[in-house]
Amino acid sequence: MPAIFSRALDGHVRQAGIGLVVAVVLVVVGWYYYALPSYTRVGYTPEQPVPFSHELHAGKLGMDCAYCHQSVFESPHATVPTSRTCMNCHDPKKANVKGNSPLLAPVRASVDTGKPVEWVRVHKLPEYSYFNHAVHVNKGVSCVSCHGQVNEMKVVRHDKELSMGWCLKCHNDPHEHLRPVSEVTNLTWKPAEGKTAHEIGAGLARDLKVKAPMNCQACHR
Amino acid sequence: MTPTPHDTPHDPLPRIPLVWGPADYESVSAQISEITEKPQPYWWWPAFLISAALLCGGILAATYLISTGIGVWGSNVPVAWAFDITNFVFWIGIGHAGTLISAILFLFRQKWRTSINRFSEAMTIFAVICAGIYPGIHVGRFWYAWFMFPLPNANHIFQNFRSALLWDLFAVSTYFTISLIFWYVGLIPDLATLRDRAKSRTRQVIFGFLALGWRGSTRHWRHYEVAYLMFAGLSTPLVLSVHSVVSFDFATSLIPGWHTTIFPPYFVAGAIFGGFAMVLQCMIPARAVYKLENVVTIKHIDVMCKFILATGTIVGYAYCMELFIAWFSGNPYEWQTFKNRAFDGDYTWAYWVMMTCNLIIPQVFWFKWCRQTPWFVLIVVTFVNVGMWYERFVIIVQSLHHDFLPGSWGQFHPTWVDWLQMIGDFGLFFTFTLLFIRLLPMVAVAEVKGVLPMANPHYHYVPDGQYLKGENGEYPTADHALAAAMGPPSRPLTEVRSHPEPVPALVRTPGSDGTLWGAVAEFANGEQLLDAAKKTVAAGYGRVDAWTPFYVHGMKEAIGRTRSRLPLFTLAGGLTGLASAVTLVFYLMAYYYPTIVGGKEYRSWEAFVPVMFEMTILFAGLFTLFSLIGLCGLPKFFHPLDSHPTFNRSTQAGFFLSIEARDPKFSADETRAFLESIGGKHVAVVEA
Numbered sequence: 017m018p019a020i021f022s023r024a025l026d027g028h029v030r031q032a033g034i035g036l037v038v039a040v041v042l043v044v045v046g047w048y049y050y051a052l053p054s055y056t057r058v059g060y061t062p063e064q065p066v067p068f069s070h071e072l073h074a075g076k077l078g079m080d081c082a083y084c085h086q087s088v089f090e091s092p093h094a095t096v097p098t099s100r101t102c103m104n105c106h107d108p109k110k111a112n113v114k115g116n117s118p119l120l121a122p123v124r125a126s127v128d129t130g131k132p133v134e135w136v137r138v139h140k141l142p143e144y145s146y147f148n149h150a151v152h153v154n155k156g157v158s159c160v161s162c163h164g165q166v167n168e169m170k171v172v173r174h175d176k177e178l179s180m181g182w183c184l185k186c187h188n189d190p191h192e193h194l195r196p197v198s199e200v201t202n203l204t205w206k207p208a209e210g211k212t213a214h215e216i217g218a219g220l221a222r223d224l225k226v227k228a229p230m231n232c233q234a235c236h237r
Numbered sequence: 238m239t240p241t242p243h244d245t246p247h248d249p250l251p252r253i254p255l256v257w258g259p260a261d262y263e264s265v266s267a268q269i270s271e272i273t274e275k276p277q278p279y280w281w282w283p284a285f286l287i288s289a290a291l292l293c294g295g296i297l298a299a300t301y302l303i304s305t306g307i308g309v310w311g312s313n314v315p316v317a318w319a320f321d322i323t324n325f326v327f328w329i330g331i332g333h334a335g336t337l338i339s340a341i342l343f344l345f346r347q348k349w350r351t352s353i354n355r356f357s358e359a360m361t362i363f364a365v366i367c368a369g370i371y372p373g374i375h376v377g378r379f380w381y382a383w384f385m386f387p388l389p390n391a392n393h394i395f396q397n398f399r400s401a402l403l404w405d406l407f408a409v410s411t412y413f414t415i416s417l418i419f420w421y422v423g424l425i426p427d428l429a430t431l432r433d434r435a436k437s438r439t440r441q442v443i444f445g446f447l448a449l450g451w452r453g454s455t456r457h458w459r460h461y462e463v464a465y466l467m468f469a470g471l472s473t474p475l476v477l478s479v480h481s482v483v484s485f486d487f488a489t490s491l492i493p494g495w496h497t498t499i500f501p502p503y504f505v506a507g508a509i510f511g512g513f514a515m516v517l518q519c520m521i522p523a524r525a526v527y528k529l530e531n532v533v534t535i536k537h538i539d540v541m542c543k544f545i546l547a548t549g550t551i552v553g554y555a556y557c558m559e560l561f562i563a564w565f566s567g568n569p570y571e572w573q574t575f576k577n578r579a580f581d582g583d584y585t586w587a588y589w590v591m592m593t594c595n596l597i598i599p600q601v602f603w604f605k606w607c608r609q610t611p612w613f614v615l616i617v618v619t620f621v622n623v624g625m626w627y628e629r630f631v632i633i634v635q636s637l638h639h640d641f642l643p644g645s646w647g648q649f650h651p652t653w654v655d656w657l658q659m660i661g662d663f664g665l666f667f668t669f670t671l672l673f674i675r676l677l678p679m680v681a682v683a684e685v686k687g688v689l690p691m692a693n694p695h696y697h698y699v700p701d702g703q704y705l706k707g708e709n710g711e712y713p714t715a716d717h718a719l720a721a722a723m724g725p726p727s728r729p730l731t732e733v734r735s736h737p738e739p740v741p742a743l744v745r746t747p748g749s750d751g752t753l754w755g756a757v758a759e760f761a762n763g764e765q766l767l768d769a770a771k772k773t774v775a776a777g778y779g780r781v782d783a784w785t786p787f788y789v790h791g792m793k794e795a796i797g798r799t800r801s802r803l804p805l806f807t808l809a810g811g812l813t814g815l816a817s818a819v820t821l822v823f824y825l826m827a828y829y830y831p832t833i834v835g836g837k838e839y840r841s842w843e844a845f846v847p848v849m850f851e852m853t854i855l856f857a858g859l860f861t862l863f864s865l866i867g868l869c870g871l872p873k874f875f876h877p878l879d880s881h882p883t884f885n886r887s888t889q890a891g892f893f894l895s896i897e898a899r900d901p902k903f904s905a906d907e908t909r910a911f912l913e914s915i916g917g918k919h920v921a922v923v924e925a
Contacts, residue, residue, distance in 0.1 A: 020432070020445045021874040023748045029872055052391045181393030184830070230830075 023217050053179040065122050067171070074203065075167035088159075089154040092148040096135055099126035100168070138172050139163070145180070145235045153201075155226045157193040160203045161186070162217035167203040176211040187228035191217030193198075194226065250713050251705050255349050255688045258531040258723035262731070262786055262890035265532070268678045269427075270434050272527050277675055280526070285675075288667035295444040295661010298654045299374050309654045316637045316649035317694065321375040322631040324487075326661055327511070328368035328666075329483055330407065330625060333476055334512025335345075335361025336416055337633065337695055339423070340472035343465075350538060351684035352533045355427075356523070358420040358514045359679070364515070365413045365661045365670040372406065384699035387821065398822045399834040401485040403510035404580075404847035408482040411851040415475055415858040425451045426683035426787070433885035442866045449866070450873035453887045455796055457869040458788040463801040464865040471807075475752040475854050481837065482847055487632065493574040494636030497562070501557035510548035510595070511625035513541050514618040519670055521615045523679065531723055535609050536716060542608035545621060546599055552628075553596030570641050577639045579598075583648060585636040587627050594624020605715075644812075683888075687787040690726040694764050701725050713777050714744045729762040733918035734890075736883050740919040742909065754877040754925040755780070755883065756908045758917025763789040766892040769915045770795035771846070771895065776911065780897035803864055810860025811853045818845075818852035876921045 049055060073079045082088055084097040085104070102123045106114030127132045138160075141147050159166065162173025176182060186193050194217035199205040207213045220226065256265070266275050286539045302309055312319040335357035341351040373382045387395050396403045429451040431442035451457065484500035517538065524533045563575035578588050598620045601607040608614065634649050669922060673679065690696045703710075704725040705717040712718040746754070760766040766783055773781050774797045781796045783789070793799070826832060827839040837844065866872075878895065887893050896908055905922045912920045 019875055019879040020441045020745060023746075023875045025874045026450075026872065029874065054391075135378070177391070179391040181391050184393050202759075 031055065040077040053182075057174050058177060059177075060138060061171050062138060064136055064171065065133055067119055069170045070166045070172060071170045073170055077165075081166075081203075088149050088151055088153055092146075092150060094149045099123050099133055103127055138174055139178060146237050147235070149206060155189075155224050156197050156200060156220050157186075158195055158200045158203070158205065159191075161193045165203060178233075187230055190226055190228045191221055193217065194220040196220065197224070219229070240402035249463075249707050251707070251717065253351065253536065253705065253716060253720045254274060254690050254726055255534075256532055256685060256690075256726075257720045259725065259727045260531060260689060261691060261727040262689070264727075265685055266430055266434070266682055266889040267635070267687070267788070268315055268532070269678045269682045269685075270610045271344050271675070272488070272903050273431065273678060274434070274440075278526055281675065283673065285668065286663050288671060291498065291660050291691070292668050293506070293661075294657045295664055298368070298661055301654060302374055303377070303379045303660070304500065306547055307375070309652060310658075311649055311655050312618065313647075313649075315640060315645050315647045316634055318633050318637060318872075319649050320373045320586070320651055320655040320659055323626070323633050324662055325368045325371040325375075326483055326629040326633075327626050328364045328662065330508035331513045332361040332368065333414070333508035333514045334516050335359070335364075336412075336472045336476040337509055337512065338516075339419060340469040340476060343469040344473060345652060348688045351681055351688050352537055353516065353541075353680075354684070355420075355423065355518065355681040356520055356679050358416065358423065358638075359677075360516055360519065360666075360670065361416050361418060361512075362413070362672075363666050364512075365409065366669070366826035367666050369413065370533075370662070370665075372409075383711055387754060387825070389679070391589060393829060393830065395825045395832050396846050397832065397834055398826050399837065400846075401482070401489045404482045404851075406846050407851040408479045411855040412479045413473060414855060415468070415472055415831035416518065417544045418858055418862050419472060422464060422468065423681055423684075424677065425449060425461075426453065426679040427681060429453070429888040430682055430786070431678065431890045446872075447876060449871040450876065451888070452876060452878065452884075453784045453786055454869075455783040455785065455792045456798065457796055457871075459793040460683075460783070460801045460865055460868045463803045464787050464861050467804060467807045467861045470862070471854050471858050474850075477505055478847070478850060480504045485847075486635075491844060492545045492636050492640055493563075493568075493570040494578065494632065494639075494902065495693070496714045497559060499555055499558060499562075503552065503559075505557070506548045506551040507595075507625060508627060510545060511523055512714035513544050513548070514621035514625070515787045516816075517541055517545075517614060518622060521611045521618075523674060524637075525611065527679075528676075529680065532685060534613075535719060538611060538614055539605070539608045542602045542614060544616070546602040547596055548657065551598035551710060553592075554591060554675065559685025571619075574639055580638060587635065588633050591624050591627040591631050594620040595628060598624075608656050617857065626848060633754055641662070642647045651873025683787045690786065691729040696726075698726075698728060700800045725836055730890075733759050733761045734886075736919060737765065737883065740921050742921060744880050744882075744907075744921045746877045746924045749877070749924040752925045753898040753903075753905060754901065755882055755895050755900075756905070756920065757893055757895040758915075759883055759886070759919040760892040760894065763892055764791075766894060767791055767795050769894050769912075769917065772915045773896065773911075774809075777902050778896050778900055778908075779902075780900040782895045782897075784884075784891075784893040784895065786888055786890060787890075789892075801868070803861065803868060806864035807857050807861045812859035813860070814853040815849055818849040818858065821852075822848055864873055876924055881921055881923060882917050 023088055046172070073084075074081060084101055085094040086101075088094040091129075102120070103110070105111045105113045106115055106117075106120055106123065107127075108124075110226075122133050125131075144236065152162075162178065166172060191214050193213075195205055195213075196216075206215050260268075282525075308320065312321065313554070338350050338357045341353040342354075367738075372385065373379060376382065385396070385403075387861065405556065425448055428448035430442050432441060432448050435441040435444055481501035481504065484504035488497060488500040490496060518535060521538070524530060526754045560575050560579060566572070572822055577584075579585065596619060601617060606613075607617070638649055639646050651702035686692060690698075705712060705721040707713045712721060720879060758769075760769055766785065767789060770781060770783050774795065779797065783792050783796055785792065822845045823840070823842075826845070831839045833839070834844075878893075883889075883891060894912065896903060896912070898905075902908075909920050
């Protein structure tokens with residue numbers, strides 16, 4: 017009876033087996049790299065209708081975050097400033113800082129018509145998760161912890177994962193990320209000489225009664 | 238040969254063979270293989286099309302459910318589990334007979350299992366597939382089904398390893414995996430038989446791939462037999478654990494009617510009961526239309542009916558005990574639920590359907606006529622299947638609809654989607670079963686060959702007129718007369734069957750460079766081969782191998798080999814699984830995301846036992862499979878011996894002995910002459 021398969025087949029089958037294992041490993045590794053929020057969200061840098069530079073305003077000029085995002089200490093939302101806030105400096109009839117710049121045309125139009133500038137939202141949490149800005153900043157969590165070095169960004173980019181696992185890492189052990197409430201909006205703050213962030217955080221956690229909740233309904237209400 | 242007391246000519250109670258009538262290795266191979274080789278009987282296509290249509294209905298129902306939402310089912314508070322979990326438990330239960338037959342009866346050396354184990358194992362797999370659909374679709378969002386598995390994810394959340402539902406996932410997926418492996422490993426020698434019998438190129442290639450290059454080498458049988466024992470040993474506690482864990486889904490809750498310690502043994506007994514009923518339901522018609530009465534004898538049906546009687550009575554005892562304890566405990570919630578269940582509730586009818594079908598009707602199996610009349614057995618097992626479905630319906634729906642507070646009582650009304658899904662499951666089951674019958678050997682051919690009288694070197698043949706008669710010349714029992722009516726067993730061949738063309742002294746192989754692989758000779762039966770192997774080893778040859786259609790007892794020692802080391806791999810697998818499980822559950826539940834469940838300490842280990850157990854079995858099974866394949870050097874699709882003109886008999890009825898050219902004592906002419914001198918036929922030297 018003649019052989020069914022050729023002599024070479026066994027070698028090919030073993031090669032294919034190794035190839036299959038390699039392929040599966042690549043797919044799994046690739047999946048975990050490309051499908052997680054660390055890839056899908058981080059780096060998102062949409063073009064805004066007005067090329068507002070945080071690097072200039074918050075960095076070089078040293079404006080406080082809360083000057084524009086003014087309800088961050090009182091409200092769940094940090095709030096995007098109204099066009100009127102821009103006009104505190106850029107109004108041609110008042111301070112007139114670059115009051116006639118064509119780049120600011122959408123802002124002036126917004127003030128005239130009353131329709132807001134259509135900023136593109138960068139950071140968006142799912143609707144089933146509840147997040148409160150006020151609670152976080154009042155317990156000493158800085159803007160920089162979740163938004164990155166905004167004071168160095170010409171165009172705002174999505175800097176952190178903002179995934180549930182990422183939230184939980186801090187909730188599980190928040191000391192590293194705490195600073196005095198007065199320094200929350202100081203994006204260049206460093207712990208004083210001779211002290212680690214952890215030591216400062218431990219003290220603050222005691223003083224501010226920081227008890228980051230680990231239960232489901234803290235965020236999923 | 239010394240006659241044993243049981244086999245003396247005047248044995249007062251001669252042992253009835255397991256296969257009746259004149260069957261030999263060749264005829265058994267042909268009888269089973271031809272079912273898949275010849276066109277199917279006229280009823281096959283209509284039966285298949287009806288099953289497939291029902292299956293399509295089930296697919297339609299599942300699609301509608303997934304696209305619309307879980308609300309299309311009738312399940313709603315308080316009866317949040319209804320047809321879905323009823324069907325899940327029903328099918329998981331059906332899936333228990335196969336492993337019981339293949340594993341537990343194997344460990345107890347009940348050799349009659351060989352005629353029915355393949356069929357029942359196949360039904361186990363199909364039933365578990367039917368059951369596995371429900372955990373997938375009853376969550377509504379099918380695409381999130383992967384949330385059930387502990388995979389690393391961006392949410393950093395993991396399953397609750399103290400939940401009975403997660404135990405269930407581990408138990409059912411382990412059970413499916415191990416059953417599938419067990420079934421496939423059992424199939425390998427038979428797939429090789431189909432490959433070697435195949436006439437068309439397509440069948441040769443398909444079965445050639447599936448058989449992985451099995452040729453019946455004793456060096457392979459040596460690992461195979463031990464691997465099979467390992468699988469049986471792993472499956473035995475596994476099969477008992479699966480339905481226990483399913484019962485925990487209910488028993489660990491507080492619902493009256495569920496919260497009972499009797500559940501695990503009661504569920505396991507019920508599963509075996511229902512599983513045997515379903516096996517008989519499918520086996521009896523298949524046995525009749527494919528004329529398998531000599532292999533699946535009336536005694537097989539008789540014994541299975543006894544199993545049904547025994548387990549049915551255990552289940553009936555559990556029903557009565559539940560009722561008694563509900564009253565005797567004095568717990569008002571428990572008693573009102575059972576009073577409602579049995580006497581004055583909306584589902585009393587279902588309770589009494591269950592009682593009648595499961596406890597009362599199977600009692601007819603005390604009578605021999607009832608056990609040995611196939612059409613009657615078929616009717617009874619139909620009642621059992623109905624009764625077992627109602628058992629799950631009663632436990633789930635009745636308990637839920639009438640819990641602690643009258644304010645939360647409510648009715649359940651199935652919708653058309655519920656019904657279509659349930660009927661679709663039967664469609665799925667019968668579609669798979671019909672395809673299995675059509676495409677794969679439904680009886681374990683190699684194992685049946687091993688239990689034929691001719692495979693037993695100590696079998697004492699008597700003159701035909703004396704067959705199965707006692708010393709007074711009468712049949713001792715009616716069963717002896719039945720078996721004798723099909724004729725006495727065949728005797729083993731004493732001469733090698735001839736081949737139309739002479740076998741050349743040097744067999745050329747395609748693509749060979751002219752070096753030699755070795756010499757091979759054919760022998761007439763297992764005893765001659767065993768004898769020849771011993772002589773060959775005694776003559777100083779080392780690289781000897783025997784190639785047989787089934788494992789011939791004593792052959793591995795005859796070719797100079799010892800017991801396989803494969804169990805070490807199984808042990809390594811079990812320890813790996815256990816260590817992985819311990820690491821997984823303690824890391825996740827006590828360190829990574831410490832969770833308090835049921836007021837237990839983070840590190841309290843008791844509720845982790847089911848997951849640890851299932852992972853131990855899973856890894857041990859996978860290691861056994863891979864070590865079997867590795868130790869045998871499979872897959873090996875090309876072998877020089879394939880070119881020998883009669884070698885493909887080695888998976889049917891041929892017995893071969895080979896000596897490799899690598900043996901220092903090998904010399905083409907002398908070795909060939911030696912093989913001829915010890916009685917070998919069709920002797921040839923084969924190119925590498």
